[in-house]
Structure formats: C-alpha cells, structure tokens
Amino acid sequence: MNKKIRLRVNGKKVEHEVPTNRLMIDFLRYDLGLTGTKEGCSVGVCGACTVLMDGEMVSSCLAPAVFADGHDITTVEGLAKNGELHPVQKSFIKYGGFQCGICTPGQVVAAKALLDKIPKPNEEQIKDWMMGNLCRCTGYYKIIESIQKAHQFAR
C-alpha cells in the first residue's frame, strides 16, 4: 500500500510516493540518496539515525516515512549552508569529536538540536541531551568538548 507524502527535506520541497511500511531512514537513504544518516541498532537506542523533524530529534529507524508528511526534515546533509559547515561540524573537526565516524552524523544532528535550544550548554546539559547518542569508540570527552566549544564558530 502506497501513500503520497509531501514534505521539506533540508529546506527543499519533496513529493514522493512511498509504501506505508517504508521507514523514514530507508526513505532518506534509498529514495532520496541521503546516506549521511546511518542505521545502527534499528530499535531507537543508539542515535545513529537521528534526524530532526520540525527541529526536534527523532529516530528515523523507528518512524514510518508517512510520519514526515507535511513536516520539515533536517538530516546531516542539511547542516552546512552554501558550502560552509555548521559551527558544530567545524567544532567536531577542530576538537576531534569523532573516531570511527559511524555515530557522527547522529551526534552532530543531536548537538545541533541542543545548540538551537541552548547556545552555550554546560556539561550536565550536554550529557542529559546526548545520552541517547552512543559512541562505541567511547570518544565521549571529545564529543562533549566539541559541543561546548561550538559557539566559537558561530556564523
């Protein structure tokens, strides 16, 4: 069973017919080619598949694509503006906020959502917010530092 959905993805209007059982992550990766979003645990725990729906974090592995109908989706590909990386991306690079990189798109998107709400979060706020984004290289100190210092790169 298919359903036509109309939404915005990274600011661009998208119209697509999707099977109702298509997951949002598969729609983004296979239908739209936005492979920045990764699938880790597939049960909403690891955070690798984090995208923003109307600015709020969701697990794209746990939401059918039809949930996005009429909404605004932001993926990691949508963070850079006019070829310039988002401050949090620059900060992750400068302060080494990643090791193997598989969790990084989710980390960066989650961090962006946090910084949109709290531009200069303290360590406790970062830990509370980022708790659902796992890094199995356990590079958490660097991730926290990258988020704390992201304001230095404010556009």
Add this chain to the structure above:
Amino acid sequence: MQPFEYRTPKSLKEVQQDLKQFGSDGKLIAGGTALIIMMKQRLVRPACLISLRSVRALSGITEKNGALSIGGATTHRAVEDSPLVKRRLPILGETYHHVATVRVRNMATVGGGLAHADPNQDPPPTLIALGASVKASSTDGSRMIPLEEFFTDYYETVLKPEEVITELSVPRLAPNSGAAFLKFLPRTADDYATVSAAVVVTLDRTKKIFSDVRIALGSVGTTAIRARDAEAVLRGQPVKSEALREAAEKAKQAVDPISDFRGSAAYKKEMAGVFVRRALEKALGGLVRLPKATPAAPAKKGGRK
C-alpha cells in the same frame, strides 16, 4: 515490516469509527516508538494503522477541576517541559524526564506508553501513587479507569480493541503532601529501571502522623505494583525512621521480580525495599526533618554494607 493501510483521522470521532471498522486488525499509532519495534519483530501485524498524529484535540495539558488533564497523544517531552506541570506537580515532569532519551520522549505519547503496558516503564508507578486515571473512549461512549486497575498483565490492559485513551487525569497533591520517584539504574541512564519506586505521603496538620501513604513499584512484576501492605504499616502512624524501614520490608513482600540482565530476582527484591525507603525519605524531605535513624542491627554473618 508487513504492509498496512495507514489512516490519518483528524477528529476523535473519525478515530472511533476507524477503530470500530477494523477492530483488533487495527492498531492506533501515535509516537510509534514501541509499536514500530514490535511490528519490525512481527510480534504484531496490524492490517491498518490508525494514526493519532493529526488529531489536535488529543494533545495538550490543562487544568480541569483541580486535576491536570493531559491529552492522550501528548508527548512525554511536552509533559516534562510543561510549565504548568512544573508548577503544579513537578514529580510528574521528573518522572517523564526519566523515560529513555530526548529523542524517544519527543515521539512517545502519554496514552501510547500506558496502552503499551510494559511493566518496566517509569510513569505507571508515579501515576498509580498519585491516584491518576485514564479516560478511554469508543463509539459506545467513554469511561474513566483508575491507573491502578488499568494494567492486567505483561503488555496487557483492560482497554478494549475499539477504545482509545483520550486523556490522562492526575489529581493534585493534598496539602501537607510530598512525592518522590526513584529509578535504580545500575547500567546506563537511558535504560529501563532495575527497580523503580514512587511514593506519595500526606501528613496530618501537626505533620507528625501519616494520614495517607501511597507506594507503587515498577520493574518488579508483570505490571506496576501498588504495595498496599507497606502503606498500611505507615497510615495513621507517627513519622519515624523505624516505621519507614518496616514499610520497606513489607514492600519487598509485594514484589515478584524475574531474574534478568538488570539483576537477579533476589537482588531486585532487596532493592525494592531499599528504594521504597529512600523514596519515602525523599518525599518526606520537603515536609519534615526526619529524626536520625538508629542504625539497623548488623546482619549476623556475611553482613553487607
């Protein structure tokens, strides 16, 4: 996941009609954080998903007759962030804050969580201790169900297939009351509890006697459990640390945990007592200064700290 029909009713009436049409072949979906996992695992295979996401009237938090009225499709995050909840019943926001992660709380709804009825969830013990009820409605009308009578077994409730939870109603605390929710998390912060305990204590005007006590526990049975015998130990009695310990002992008898990777059954039972006592102390903390407890008699042998 198997294919399914996806309906997006706009009003409660349309939801009720869809539910009537599909009966047990239909499933309501709101946040989907629990249902989608069960569908991926093919534990449930609904022919139709009836989405509550476009039913505006089902979200929001208001005050009604002195109680907080929370729409069934209100997200956990909205409860946690609500200034009204923070002002009127902070324990409720604190409890919802404990659920999983921000990402899950952005999607998971109050009604959806309760209908899911996983005994490891955080909100049920607090809601039972607070004396909350849900309103369930269908084309046949609506009824209020006290949360305490709502859960019947592992993932089972008294809800009928054609019913939808439209509202969660949480009464305000009586004067001279304190409330606490404690979640024991030995593994990770976003995990289910090994044991959780919620208590509401109400003292008399002198603040020396318990006039009412409600104690509920999570993760230690097939549903959240109300520890009535433990409450009875305290009700009408003077506020004393010894009494709290006695109530905690009774609470251990109310639970029936299973051994799993969050702890052995024996350990969870022991921790149920510990966390009931701590929750009682915390709930009393804002009301009275507890007299210092005389230390418990040391265990005879192999005593633990």
